[in-house]
Amino acid sequence: MKPENPAPIQWHFAQRVQQLQSSVIREILKITVRPEVISFAGGLPSPATFPVAQMQAAFDAVLSRQGKVALQYGPTDGYGPLREWVADRLSRGGAKILPEQVLMTSGSQQALDLLAKVLVDEGSKVLVETPSYLGALQAFSVYQPQYMSIPTDEDGLIPEAVPAIGQDARLLYALPNFQNPTGRTLSVERRAALVEACARLGVPLIEDDPYGELSYRAAPLPRMISMNPQGVVYMGSFSKVLTPGIRLGYVVAPLPLVQKLEQAKQAADLHTSQLTQMVVYEVIKDGFLDQHIPTIRKLYAEQCQVMDAALTEHFPAGVTWTKPEGGMFTWVTLPKHIDSMKLLDEAIAQNVAFVPGAPFYANVPESNTLRLSFVTVPPEKIREGIARLGALIKTKV
Amino acid sequence: MKPENPAPIQWHFAQRVQQLQSSVIREILKITVRPEVISFAGGLPSPATFPVAQMQAAFDAVLSRQGKVALQYGPTDGYGPLREWVADRLSRGGAKILPEQVLMTSGSQQALDLLAKVLVDEGSKVLVETPSYLGALQAFSVYQPQYMSIPTDEDGLIPEAVPAIGQDARLLYALPNFQNPTGRTLSVERRAALVEACARLGVPLIEDDPYGELSYRAAPLPRMISMNPQGVVYMGSFSKVLTPGIRLGYVVAPLPLVQKLEQAKQAADLHTSQLTQMVVYEVIKDGFLDQHIPTIRKLYAEQCQVMDAALTEHFPAGVTWTKPEGGMFTWVTLPKHIDSMKLLDEAIAQNVAFVPGAPFYANVPESNTLRLSFVTVPPEKIREGIARLGALIKTKV
Numbered sequence: 001m002k003p004e005n006p007a008p009i010q011w012h013f014a015q016r017v018q019q020l021q022s023s024v025i026r027e028i029l030k031i032t033v034r035p036e037v038i039s040f041a042g043g044l045p046s047p048a049t050f051p052v053a054q055m056q057a058a059f060d061a062v063l064s065r066q067g068k069v070a071l072q073y074g075p076t077d078g079y080g081p082l083r084e085w086v087a088d089r090l091s092r093g094g095a096k097i098l099p100e101q102v103l104m105t106s107g108s109q110q111a112l113d114l115l116a117k118v119l120v121d122e123g124s125k126v127l128v129e130t131p132s133y134l135g136a137l138q139a140f141s142v143y144q145p146q147y148m149s150i151p152t153d154e155d156g157l158i159p160e161a162v163p164a165i166g167q168d169a170r171l172l173y174a175l176p177n178f179q180n181p182t183g184r185t186l187s188v189e190r191r192a193a194l195v196e197a198c199a200r201l202g203v204p205l206i207e208d209d210p211y212g213e214l215s216y217r218a219a220p221l222p223r224m225i226s227m228n229p230q231g232v233v234y235m236g237s238f239s240k241v242l243t244p245g246i247r248l249g250y251v252v253a254p255l256p257l258v259q260k261l262e263q264a265k266q267a268a269d270l271h272t273s274q275l276t277q278m279v280v281y282e283v284i285k286d287g288f289l290d291q292h293i294p295t296i297r298k299l300y301a302e303q304c305q306v307m308d309a310a311l312t313e314h315f316p317a318g319v320t321w322t323k324p325e326g327g328m329f330t331w332v333t334l335p336k337h338i339d340s341m342k343l344l345d346e347a348i349a350q351n352v353a354f355v356p357g358a359p360f361y362a363n364v365p366e367s368n369t370l371r372l373s374f375v376t377v378p379p380e381k382i383r384e385g386i387a388r389l390g391a392l393i394k395t396k397v
Numbered sequence: 398m399k400p401e402n403p404a405p406i407q408w409h410f411a412q413r414v415q416q417l418q419s420s421v422i423r424e425i426l427k428i429t430v431r432p433e434v435i436s437f438a439g440g441l442p443s444p445a446t447f448p449v450a451q452m453q454a455a456f457d458a459v460l461s462r463q464g465k466v467a468l469q470y471g472p473t474d475g476y477g478p479l480r481e482w483v484a485d486r487l488s489r490g491g492a493k494i495l496p497e498q499v500l501m502t503s504g505s506q507q508a509l510d511l512l513a514k515v516l517v518d519e520g521s522k523v524l525v526e527t528p529s530y531l532g533a534l535q536a537f538s539v540y541q542p543q544y545m546s547i548p549t550d551e552d553g554l555i556p557e558a559v560p561a562i563g564q565d566a567r568l569l570y571a572l573p574n575f576q577n578p579t580g581r582t583l584s585v586e587r588r589a590a591l592v593e594a595c596a597r598l599g600v601p602l603i604e605d606d607p608y609g610e611l612s613y614r615a616a617p618l619p620r621m622i623s624m625n626p627q628g629v630v631y632m633g634s635f636s637k638v639l640t641p642g643i644r645l646g647y648v649v650a651p652l653p654l655v656q657k658l659e660q661a662k663q664a665a666d667l668h669t670s671q672l673t674q675m676v677v678y679e680v681i682k683d684g685f686l687d688q689h690i691p692t693i694r695k696l697y698a699e700q701c702q703v704m705d706a707a708l709t710e711h712f713p714a715g716v717t718w719t720k721p722e723g724g725m726f727t728w729v730t731l732p733k734h735i736d737s738m739k740l741l742d743e744a745i746a747q748n749v750a751f752v753p754g755a756p757f758y759a760n761v762p763e764s765n766t767l768r769l770s771f772v773t774v775p776p777e778k779i780r781e782g783i784a785r786l787g788a789l790i791k792t793k794v
Contacts, residue, residue, distance in 0.1 A: 011601075074642055143411070247503075247666060247667070269504050396658070
């Protein structure tokens with residue numbers, strides 16, 4: 001019954017995936033799971049913040065009350081009450097957001113994939129920050145866009161640069177709050193200017209906001225979707241405020257776009273787990289996040305401060321880093337002659353890890369940069385790891 | 398802060414999604430949720446078969462023992478013990494399957510999307526059955542293939558037709574067990590001949606097998622992956638043997654392909670819920686499926702028999718239908734002059750629903766066909782619904 005001498009297949013992959021590689025970060029993470037490594041490389045939230053008991057109680061409640069519904073196929077657009085919850089929460093920003101504008105996704109990574117699938121043809125112009133979130137670049141690159149990098153400074157991307165390069169772009173992708181990888185915050189004035197620039201060009205502005213709730217200061221800055229709900233596409237996630245392993249995010253878009261995204265999602269995975277959506281709704285419906293999120297902010301703010309102090313103590317002159325006002329990351333700029341990719345090899349030999357900055361650039365990489373996460377490493381280990389890294393860098397300057 | 402008179406965006410969608418529409422089936426399902434409608438339109442498994450208590454106990458156990466791990470980001474390829482379980486189970490067919498060949502997916506719909514994303518360029522030749530699974534056509538069509546329809550008869554697709562049309566095809570997609578939509582089974586001889594034909598052409602053979610375990614007879618027929626593991630890509634799912642709402646499937650492929658699929662999955666949704674994978678493993682690891690699956694088979698076999706008897710009693714001469722040996726569907730062929738899409742409107746007016754056959758054809762539709770599912774409708778309702786439908790058809794012949 002077996003074919004005689006079947007020749008091994010000569011795999012012919014589609015052009016769109018020939019350049020595709022595994023994420024540098026995920027490869028580094030595989031190396032750095034050794035317990036002796038102090039790793040600032042992760043993009044993982046701290047498991048200390050996971051509300052395990054609440055999730056457990058909610059799974060129990062949902063399966064007891066509505067098990068057969070939760071375990072059956074569900075609608076592609078998502079679980080109705082959760083979509084309403086998202087719309088209500090976003091509507092607090094002043095502009096009315098309808099539940100029909102909300103599409104639940106399998107993590108916000110899926111929203112990135114669907115957006116590019118629906119908006120980007122081969123060669124389409126796509127505007128991104130310099131540097132930009134690696135997961136977005138990975139998702140978009142499959143659809144073979146032409147990237148245009150928007151210059152940035154300490155206040156985030158520079159909206160004044162957009163009109164000159166944004167004509168006919170299919171989308172502009174921005175992460176305004178505590179950006180991954182830089183930790184920078186886009187100022188209020190720039191938010192307004194960016195919304196205005198995109199509206200003038202008729203270019204959809206993608207506002208990716210996984211960390212917005214993790215502000216260390218008082219009130220978070222206004223969301224761009226609230227400034228122009230017909231021109232901004234908002235992406236949110238439960239990964240950083242609840243737990244990432246369940247893979248639950250959402251995208252909020254004007255109706256013509258969200259309908260097309262829903263069709264694309266139907267072809268991509270039918271729908272996101274009903275059970276997961278019902279359980280998350282069960283956990284959050286009575287205001288749990290309002291008590292829970294401040295505990296995450298407090299933890300991350302403390303560890304951010306420890307890292308900043310350690311950087312000040314141990315890193316030599318000529319090295320600079322960002323001062324995050326929320327989120328999970330600090331971005332370090334080394335003297336120009338130090339290549340952080342090469343530095344990583346030496347650092348790992350000394351049991352400390354980070355993510356080199358080059359992969360975060362869509363066009364011209366700045367290879368003297370690196371990303372540090374401070375949220376999963378306890379304070380004494382942050383000090384130790386930064387001391388080791390500082391000593392290593394001092395041998396180079 | 399709001400832009401002045403922002404013009405509404407003129408949405409420019411990517412070419413690949415311009416033809417994309419919501420699935421006909423999902424649109425029909427929206428109509429037929431009214432409780433007075435007897436719906437044979439669903440592709441849903443019977444919720445009576447969902448092991449709610451076992452799932453509940455497993456969520457409790459996993460979250461109690463390993464909550465922080467289950468709720469954290471996980472590996473893209475999937476939960477190790479579950480990948481081993483899949484590899485072991487498939488290896489029973491005689492050919493050794495390695496856990497490294499298994500990629501866990503967000504339902505098997507995602508495997509369809511990833512396969513086309515990785516293998517299909519615009520205009521690539523893709524071979525499908527006549528008719529073929531609608532969800533596969535939806536997933537593939539996004540990547541703009543050129544479809545070649547393989548002729549079929551009562552024993553499934555005709556392998557002898559493949560060499561003439563299969564040259565340079567990027568994949569051949571087949572659903573050999575109790576096919577969706579026809580309920581047909583590909584004979585053993587044809588499986589061997591198909592594997593042979595694909596191996597000679599060097600064309601990857603996609604074996605989609607969501608219903609394989611739901612055989613009403615003794616032993617299921619051998620899997621094609623066991624005949625040539627280097628040339629066959631196998632797709633499995635927990636949707637029909639456990640529960641669909643959790644969205645868990647898998648694809649098993651030769652290493653060069655599975656590695657590319659993993660990279661594409663990383664860009665598409667990072668990974669499938671860790672928690673769900675750990676819970677499913679907890680439920681099935683000690684042989685639960687060996688007791689559970691026979692209860693599903695028994696229920697579906699009984700209802701299949703009820704439907705066949707009702708069709709015999711109520712449908713007029715000139716109408717034929719398939720005799721499924723497993724799975725969830727019967728396929729009806731009406732006299733040529735009856736268009737089942739038009740028939741559906743009249744049927745819904747009489748509170749009975751089915752899925753018209755035309756959307757299942759990649760090239761030339763046969764509009765006098767329709768699909769009936771018998772698994773979610775109780776026996777007395779099957780008889781009543783088929784009687785109504787038969788009376789309606791009698792007015793047309």
